[in-house]
Amino acid sequence: MVEIVRSRLLLSTQSLAPGNGGIAAVARMTATSLARRCPIEALACQDAADYAIGAIKVRTFDDRRLPFLLANLAAIRRATHVIYDFAGTARAHFDLPFRRPYAVWLHGWETWHASSARYLRAMSGAALVLANSDYTMARAEGSIRGGVNVIACPLGTVEDEPPGHIGPSDGPPIVMLLGRADELFAKGHDLLVEIWPEVTAAVPDARLVLVGGGPALGRVRDLAAASPARRSIEITGFVVDDKLDACWRRATMFAMPGFAEGFGLVYAEAMRRGLPVVASTEDAGQEINLDGMTGFNVSRSDKKRLAEVIVILLRDRDLARKLGAAGHVRWRERYSFSAFERRLARALAPFFGEETGLSTT
Numbered sequence: 001m002v003e004i005v006r007s008r009l010l011l012s013t014q015s016l017a018p019g020n021g022g023i024a025a026v027a028r029m030t031a032t033s034l035a036r037r038c039p040i041e042a043l044a045c046q047d048a049a050d051y052a053i054g055a056i057k058v059r060t061f062d063d064r065r066l067p068f069l070l071a072n073l074a075a076i077r078r079a080t081h082v083i084y085d086f087a088g089t090a091r092a093h094f095d096l097p098f099r100r101p102y103a104v105w106l107h108g109w110e111t112w113h114a115s116s117a118r119y120l121r122a123m124s125g126a127a128l129v130l131a132n133s134d135y136t137m138a139r140a141e142g143s144i145r146g147g148v149n150v151i152a153c154p155l156g157t158v159e160d161e162p163p164g165h166i167g168p169s170d171g172p173p174i175v176m177l178l179g180r181a182d183e184l185f186a187k188g189h190d191l192l193v194e195i196w197p198e199v200t201a202a203v204p205d206a207r208l209v210l211v212g213g214g215p216a217l218g219r220v221r222d223l224a225a226a227s228p229a230r231r232s233i234e235i236t237g238f239v240v241d242d243k244l245d246a247c248w249r250r251a252t253m254f255a256m257p258g259f260a261e262g263f264g265l266v267y268a269e270a271m272r273r274g275l276p277v278v279a280s281t282e283d284a285g286q287e288i289n290l291d292g293m294t295g296f297n298v299s300r301s302d303k304k305r306l307a308e309v310i311v312i313l314l315r316d317r318d319l320a321r322k323l324g325a326a327g328h329v330r331w332r333e334r335y336s337f338s339a340f341e342r343r344l345a346r347a348l349a350p351f352f353g354e355e356t357g358l359s360t361t
Helices: 022-034 065-078 116-124 134-140 189-202 217-225 241-250 265-272 303-315 317-335 337-352
Strands: 009-013 040-044 051-053 056-060 081-084 102-106 128-131 150-152 174-178 207-211 233-237 253-255 277-280 295-298
Touching (some): 009 022, 009 065, 022 051, 022 102, 102 134, 128 337, 174 241, 189 207, 207 241, 217 233, 265 277, 265 317, 317 337
Parallel strands (some): 081 102, 102 128, 128 150
């Protein structure tokens, strides 16, 4: 166990609230993981009302950027070390005349699109960049300025215990996707709707359940309404966290053939629940999900194969249970919260350093 004795940490974020996406979930896991090891001052720029995560009090700014910037500056002075939830927040880091080392989470997309330059500048001054997967670290190689220490720290689920129900449902064959629908359909909503008539031709009682909100949810509904298999496509919209368990329990398998996941927390969550996973070969899903062992990874361009593996899993419940069980073991060993916590402690040990009283027991 790593114990930080004299450190005072500032955790500066866009959000720490539950239900605000993957970046907020990682920030919250970071806070929970480090809460026992050092005092933490936490800021959340976009959250609307102050709250607490255990003993950590979170100051919020309701997306008021200037008050957040000033509060961040004052908090830097009180801290010995700073961690930012992503490079966008790290742009608020000004530490003259008092210098404070800072670490920043890298989630992947910050280095993958046209506006990445402003994020790369924020990462260039970091003492440590925490990449959320080996895939993200490899793709970022060459983009981040030389001399910046980049360490892969794969994520895990928020929970450390398995759910009450593990494995595919014994009910009707259901393919579930959980994720926000954006304008690019980065999580593969459009692909699943497109191939769904082929799936239902082979498995007539199959249902596609798309869970989650997002700015392109209306477009998803339009695509589903135009499908010959529209009667077997269910779009729930946003579902609050305490209602999600019922969605998971219905599922036979989880599918998210995306192209922009730097990690994909929802893949690990599907494994926690013992569901076989279908991911793509175009993002980090292929790192989390082992092809042929915990599910299948399929190129997004091979729509025929995508439909084929879904049909295989819906028809062969024994195979679905076998792959789901292997995924559950992989989750417990590699993607549980405890496993993430151990990785984070190892990654941060050099960042905090011996001068702050870091000791390993």
